[in-house]
Amino acid sequence: NAGVTQTPKFQVLKTGQSMTLQCAQDMNHNSMYWYRQDPGMGLRLIYYSASEGTTDKGEVPNGYNVSRLNKREFSLRLESAAPSQTSVYFCASRPREREVHGQYFGPGTRLTVT
Amino acid sequence: AQSVTQLDSHVSVSEGTPVLLRCNYSSSYSPSLFWYVQHPNKGLQLLLKYTSAATLVKGINGFEAEFKKSETSFHLTKPSAHMSDAAEYFCVVSDPKVTFGTGTKLQVIP
Numbered sequence: 001n002a003g004v005t006q007t008p009k010f011q012v013l014k015t016g017q018s019m020t021l022q023c024a025q026d027m028n029h030n031s032m033y034w035y036r037q038d039p040g041m042g043l044r045l046i047y048y049s050a051s052e053g054t055t056d057k058g059e060v061p062n063g064y065n066v067s068r069l070n071k072r073e074f075s076l077r078l079e080s081a082a083p084s085q086t087s088v089y090f091c092a093s094r095p096r097e098r099e100v101h102g103q104y105f106g107p108g109t110r111l112t113v114t
Numbered sequence: 115a116q117s118v119t120q121l122d123s124h125v126s127v128s129e130g131t132p133v134l135l136r137c138n139y140s141s142s143y144s145p146s147l148f149w150y151v152q153h154p155n156k157g158l159q160l161l162l163k164y165t166s167a168a169t170l171v172k173g174i175n176g177f178e179a180e181f182k183k184s185e186t187s188f189h190l191t192k193p194s195a196h197m198s199d200a201a202e203y204f205c206v207v208s209d210p211k212v213t214f215g216t217g218t219k220l221q222v223i224p
Contacts, residue, residue, distance in 0.1 A: 004157075033212070040123070040216060042204060042214040042215055042216040042217050043158075043204070043214040044214075045212065090157060090158070092158075097210050098210050100146050100163075100165040100166075100208075101146075102148050102160045102163050103158075103160075103212065104160075105150075105157040105158040105159075106157055107156065107157045108156075108157055
């Protein structure tokens, strides 16, 4: 049971390049999330998927797109990377979109855009 | 709208002394509350959670938190700090939308 896995762990992009961050969970969770973490700002929600086949915007969705490929996988795409997207990205999952459930986090992807 | 305020961005304690990390929240509903810990260059790990059962919640590694509805607080405590407790701690409210506090960095001095 690997929990939540993310690839890659590190990435450097030039401004304007595109890339996809991959996330997978093997806990049969319905809800999945993408966050970015910046110093002094905690974690901010980019997009989430309450269940397979649905996605919704979070607090900071601009410049990102997501795909809930199946119940296990939830990918985050940067179409045209900008230096402001330099951050650490975390994927998370939880059993259902209910308040009592805590989230399980992946190890993160450290992205630098030059 | 819900919100979470972690009152201290940095806390420094000596090894073996008590730890207090403060968190206040606001929510229109009866939320669940969580504390997560993040060690340097690692992901977040769930420490403990409050989900409307007992107001004093015990978590891993000797941490506990008390839910006080009248004060809208959920402070995290530990009787005796260990060097391995040095990390960043996040208070989170879920109703069910999840909102993170901005984090408190705990330094433990030997």
